[in-house]
Amino acid sequence: MLLKDIAxxxxxxxxTTADLERKATGVYASDMLSAAMARAEPDWLWIxxxxxxxxxxxxxxxxxxxxxxxxxxQPDLETLAVAEREHIAIFSxxxxxxxxxxxxxxxxxxxxx
Amino acid sequence: xxxxxxxxFELPVKRGDTGSIGSQAxxxxxxxxxxxxxxxxxxxxxxxxxxxxxxxxxxxxxxxxITITLLHNAVxxxxxxxGPGIADMEKALTMGYSTxxxxxxxxxxxxxxxxxxxxxxxxxxxxxxSPKGTEVVFEVRKHAS
Amino acid sequence: MHLEExxxxxxxxxxxxxxxxDLNIAHAFAxxxxxxxxxxxxxxxxxxxxxxxxxxxxxxxxxxxxxxxAILIVRGKPVPAPTIEEAERQGISIIHTTYLxxxxxxxxxxxxxKDAPWKI
Numbered sequence: 001m002l003l004k005d006i007a008x009x010x011x012x013x014x015x016t017t018a019d020l021e022r023k024a025t026g027v028y029a030s031d032m033l034s035a036a037m038a039r040a041e042p043d044w045l046w047i048x049x050x051x052x053x054x055x056x057x058x059x060x061x062x063x064x065x066x067x068x069x070x071x072x073x074q075p076d077l078e079t080l081a082v083a084e085r086e087h088i089a090i091f092s093x094x095x096x097x098x099x100x101x102x103x104x105x106x107x108x109x110x111x112x113x
Numbered sequence: 114x115x116x117x118x119x120x121x122f123e124l125p126v127k128r129g130d131t132g133s134i135g136s137q138a139x140x141x142x143x144x145x146x147x148x149x150x151x152x153x154x155x156x157x158x159x160x161x162x163x164x165x166x167x168x169x170x171x172x173x174x175x176x177x178x179i180t181i182t183l184l185h186n187a188v189x190x191x192x193x194x195x196g197p198g199i200a201d202m203e204k205a206l207t208m209g210y211s212t213x214x215x216x217x218x219x220x221x222x223x224x225x226x227x228x229x230x231x232x233x234x235x236x237x238x239x240x241x242x243s244p245k246g247t248e249v250v251f252e253v254r255k256h257a258s
Numbered sequence: 259m260h261l262e263e264x265x266x267x268x269x270x271x272x273x274x275x276x277x278x279x280d281l282n283i284a285h286a287f288a289x290x291x292x293x294x295x296x297x298x299x300x301x302x303x304x305x306x307x308x309x310x311x312x313x314x315x316x317x318x319x320x321x322x323x324x325x326x327x328a329i330l331i332v333r334g335k336p337v338p339a340p341t342i343e344e345a346e347r348q349g350i351s352i353i354h355t356t357y358l359x360x361x362x363x364x365x366x367x368x369x370x371x372k373d374a375p376w377k378i
Contacts, residue, residue, distance in 0.1 A: 029359035031290035034219055035311060035333065039358065047360065049224070049294060051209045071294070071376075073209060096376065098288040098309065101360050102367020132340065135292075135319025139348070142323060152325065153300065159323035160296045167293070221312035224291035234296070 001025075001107050003066055003089055006045065009103065011094050012068075015080055018089030024065040027104055029097050033058055040064060045104070047097050051075040059088045066090065070097040121182035126169035128176040131220050138162035141181055145188065151256055157234045158188055158253040164227040165192035165249060171217045173197070173247075187236065187254040192247075199242040206232065206240075259283050259371050261328055261351060264307065267369055268362050270330065270355035274342055278351040281327055283307045285374035288363050292320045297376045300324065306374050309362060313337045315344040322348040330355065332362045 028040035042063035066089030177194030213223025262279035284304035334356030
């Protein structure tokens with residue numbers, strides 16, 4: 001699955017510059033930073049409703065492909081500016097994590113990833 | 114806890130007692146089940162007290178007290194503490210803004226929605242804060258079935 | 259979808275109240291932040307399942323406040339005794355799975371379990 005597929009999800013907004021051809025090889029869903037830090041793998045997409053600055057550190061350290069914020073959460077401008085500088089791809093969708101997981105699972109399987 | 118005919122009763126919340134968050138809200142919900150005819154009103158009350166409890170446990174220096182008062186057509190709740198107060202009220206009332214410490218976030222709190230939830234869900238909401246302490250007042254009113 | 263079917267899809271175990279296996283669950287909501295559940299809208303008293311990685315008793319209380327009858331705890335962390343005791347007090351079922359949040363949601367969603375209605 002490519003980040004392009006995430007960007008194209010219905011009502012999904014791309015909040016930072018991103019390489020849409022980048023591959024996301026898996027997905028991790030959690031709102032607890034420690035859980036993501038422990039279990040998310042490099043090049044995975046992280047689904048969460050946490051929009052504060054600390055998520056950027058996790059994304060950088062783990063080498064995640066990007067962050068998909070659920071429930072319409074959007075980080076503040078300062079966080080987005082840092083994300084741009086650090087080249088972290090952030091998307092926001094109005095859907096819940098449950099719904100997004102369901103839809104993205106289909107995408108992952110359809111692409112045979 | 115006193116019987117339901119009492120006009121008001123107080124519930125203490127200890128600082129740092131995250132293990133108990135929600136217990137006062139549930140106790141009130143059970144106690145006042147007969148006060149409201151609509152389940153939705155009772156749930157709203159439970160939600161607001163839950164948030165107030167979480168704030169007292171996580172954000173105060175010494176915990177606080179929640180006072181429940183039964184009015185004719187509503188339940189009024191006051192949550193009071195002795196500090197440290199809310200530094201930036203506007204931010205505190207902004208969705209997703211949280212000053213919760215890491216230990217709270219790891220337990221499932223600190224989403225930055227507590228006060229916003231109360232304001233959104235209650236029929237009346239007011240908040241005052243200074244370094245000496247914060248007072249949150251809200252009301253959940255009976256709605257016709 | 260019956261609670262038992264949900265349990266089976268995620269290869270879970272009942273930590274409490276297996277007698278609730280026939281509960282008919284209409285919707286699911288997944289979050290690790292308790293305040294987040296408080297945006298749920300309850301329509302027609304349909305039953306909602308709370309899916310979370312939180313293992314402390316507050317998760318049970320959050321469910322109790324919203325009259326949610328069952329919680330599915332994901333990620334396989336051990337669930338402490340106070341949480342199970344709280345579940346017993348509140349009469350709320352707990353299913354525990356080692357599956358992660360994403361897989362759990364994905365499998366249940368694709369098995370037909372609906373998203374819970376909520377709004378900001």
